[in-house]
Amino acid sequence: MNILHIDCSxxxxxxxxxxxxxxxxxxxxxxxxxxxxxRDFAAAPLPHASPDYATTLSSPATLAAPQKGALxxxxxxxxxxxxxxxxxxxxxxxxxxxxxxxxxxxDQILRAGRTxxxxxxxxxxxxxxxxxxxxxxxxxxxxxxxANQPDFLTPYLSVVxxxxxxxxxxxxxxxxxAFLDRDQATLARxxxxxxxxxxxxxxxxxx
Ligand SMILES: Cc1cc2nc3c(=O)[nH]c(=O)nc-3n(C[C@H](O)[C@H](O)[C@H](O)COP(=O)(O)O)c2cc1C
Numbered sequence: 001m002n003i004l005h006i007d008c009s010x011x012x013x014x015x016x017x018x019x020x021x022x023x024x025x026x027x028x029x030x031x032x033x034x035x036x037x038x039r040d041f042a043a044a045p046l047p048h049a050s051p052d053y054a055t056t057l058s059s060p061a062t063l064a065a066p067q068k069g070a071l072x073x074x075x076x077x078x079x080x081x082x083x084x085x086x087x088x089x090x091x092x093x094x095x096x097x098x099x100x101x102x103x104x105x106x107d108q109i110l111r112a113g114r115t116x117x118x119x120x121x122x123x124x125x126x127x128x129x130x131x132x133x134x135x136x137x138x139x140x141x142x143x144x145x146x147a148n149q150p151d152f153l154t155p156y157l158s159v160v161x162x163x164x165x166x167x168x169x170x171x172x173x174x175x176x177x178a179f180l181d182r183d184q185a186t187l188a189r190x191x192x193x194x195x196x197x198x199x200x201x202x203x204x205x206x207x
Pocket of ligand 1 (some may be wrong): 013015091096
């Protein structure tokens with residue numbers, strides 16, 4: 001089994017890093033032999049869409065005849081997703097949605113004709129489904145009665161990942177981090193982690 005483990009926070013004491021690491025630990029408990037592919041988009045951010053990449057994606061004709069090398073990064077990142085049996089993402093909520101470094105990854109892995117088909121009814125995913133665990137840290141609260149802001153993170157990520165075929169998503173969040181001391185943060189992480197459903201791992205864990 002191969003786990004693709006992605007982190008996005010630039011902070012060393014990051015709550016989302018702790019959460020994603022704890023999720024990976026849980027996965028390793030059910031699949032001890034799993035290998036881990038790592039992407040740290042804070043330490044090694046992906047570039048924004050280059051002129052060649054943006055031009056290639058700008059029409060069906062340019063997509064059919066891409067400029068040399070224009071799709072290399074996108075292809076490498078998509079192949080990483082394809083090689084993963086499970087994906088774990090740690091991201092902060094930044095301005096109500098995903099971190100910009102994660103958005104740069106999304107811009108590379110959603111590609112017409114490669115990871116989704118463009119149809120009159122919308123995008124249809126071309127990748128095999130697999131579990132995706134998303135560990136979120138937010139300074140404020142975005143779910144439940146105490147929510148003090150809208151959530152454009154979980155609906156957005158659900159739609160974009162669904163559009164390439166990744167439908168089995170679990171969001172685990174440590175919220176109100178701005179108001180937590182270390183001990184409270186550990187409790188919040190453990191509480192988030194308690195919501196994990198590892199039954200989705202099913203037969204994958206045996207791979
Ligand atoms: C640029 C920026 C934007 C942020 N926007 C939000 C936000 O919209 N909502 C929120 O609850 N917290 C927001 N925060 C706070 C972070 O989500 C919070 O500090 C979180 O714990 C960061 O994740 P980390 O602990 O993994 O670094 C923002 C932080 C930064 C740096």
